[in-house]
Amino acid sequence: MTELGLMDHEPRGRRAERNSHRRRKKRRRRSGCALFVALLVLVAVVAVGGWYGYRFYQEKFGAAPDYVGDGSGSVTVEIPDGAGTAQIADILYKDAVVKSAGAFLDAAKKQPSKAATIQPGTYPLHRHMSGVSAFSVLTDPKNINALTIPEGTRASKVYQLIDEKLKAKPGTTEKAATTQDIGLPAYAKHNPEGFLWPTRYTVGQNTTPAALLKQMVQQAESEYQQDGIDQAAARLNLSPYQMIIIGSLVQAEAQQDADYGKVARVIDNRIGKGMKLEFDSTINYALNRSTLTTTSADQRTQSPYNTYLHTGLPPGPIGNPGHQAMEAAVNPTPGDWLYFVTVKPGDTRFTASFAQHQKNVAEFNQYQKTHGGQ
Structure with missing residues (x-):
């Protein structure tokens, strides 16, 4: 045999030993891979668990997400009557003023006595403000200074109230209403009457008549949408x-x-029967006054607002209505009434009978005579 042939006949024991060594080596490699994969899985689990743990800790015990600084842009925020700190925080978050409700609440908790001074009204703020910055604006005495417009106030009176509040020369606000863009809808035909929403408005050192009027118009459009005037108008063919x-x-x-x-x-x-409204309030509007009664001469006043002379609605609003009046306009109480008169305070009588209405009017006249027109 050749030398090569001798090498091909290795003893069986040694060959078995070498094969066993190879198998152990493979098992070690497989075990090493499995261990590496297990370690990767463990690291991933720890990382995910740590992230969720951190998130839980932040939500329960950590600082709330917050912006830095005074923010930018502008947003008008309405704080309703009776709103608590938590509700105010939610409003600010929904209006994108603060990054989280918690950011504002954290600032409020540090100064509870100041938080209690926040008044209902409309506040000019910025977007992306820190909780502390937003809190400072709402509690700043300069911003707490407010102007309240009662329901039904005519535009002419609103102008006067704004001039007085801003210490402006009489006529300044009326001029702003007629010469500046205050955001009126096209169908208003540049007439602000009916769009100066009656509520409380905050007034600052830098507030201008035009800016305040614009806030009122924006608020009116928002409130009218809430009241559903578009849907009601379509339903009533108006x-x-x-x-x-x-x-x-x-x-x-x-x-x-x-x-x-x-x-x-x-x-x-x-209106459905083609009758004239014959409302004294429309004559008073035409004459720019407020009285309980009108005379025969008053009822002949030549004005498109005189509903004793003209059938149908007047050409424009005669004041700035609030929610209760608009809700009534949208959903009138069912009934067949055609006439009404307030005989005395707390006693308004409605009827579908003209004869009965005449009796009610007679009682009204007698009451006025007895009480000196009060």
Whole structure:
């Protein structure tokens, strides 16, 4: 045999030993890979668990997500009556003023006595403000200074109130309303009456008449959408502007809460029958005054707002209605009434009978005579 041939015949024991060594080596490699994979899985689990743990800790015990600084841009925020700190925080978060409600709450918790001074009203703020910065604006005495517009206030009176509040020369606000863009819808035809929403507005050192009027118009459009005037107008075959006009008439004529829906129904019923409204409030608007009664001469006043002379609605609102009046305009109380008169305070009588209405008017006249027109 050759030398090569001798090498091919290795003893069996040695060969078995070498094969066993190879198998152990392979098992060690497989075990090493499995261990490496297990370690990777363990690291991943720890990382994910750590992230969720960190997130849980942050949510429960850590600082709330917050912006830095005074923010930028502008946003008008409405704080409603009776709003608590938590509700205010939610409003600021939804309006993108603060990064989280918690950011504002953290600032408020540090100064609870100041947090209690936050007043309802409209506040000019910025987007992306820190919680502390937003809190400072809402509690700044300069911003707490506010102007309240009562429901039904005419535009002419609103102008006067703004001039007085801003210490501006008389006529300044009226000029701003007629010469500057305050955001009126096209169908208003540049007439602000009916779009100066009655509520509380914050007034700062830098507040201008035009800016305040613009806030009022924006608020009015938002509130009218809430009241659903577009849907109601379509249902009643009227325009949204006519719905606002009706709301202003209801506001001027209704004396008690229970009267609002009934007055709205009288308006609908009379217009439906082609009757003149014959509302004293429209004459008073034309004459720029407020009285309980009108004379025969008053009722001949040549004005498109005189509903004793003209059938249908007046050409525009006669004041700035609030929610109660607009809700009544949108959903009048069911009834067949065509007439009403407030005989005395707290006693407004509605009827579908003209004869009965005449008796009610006679009682009204007697009451006025007895009480000296009070």
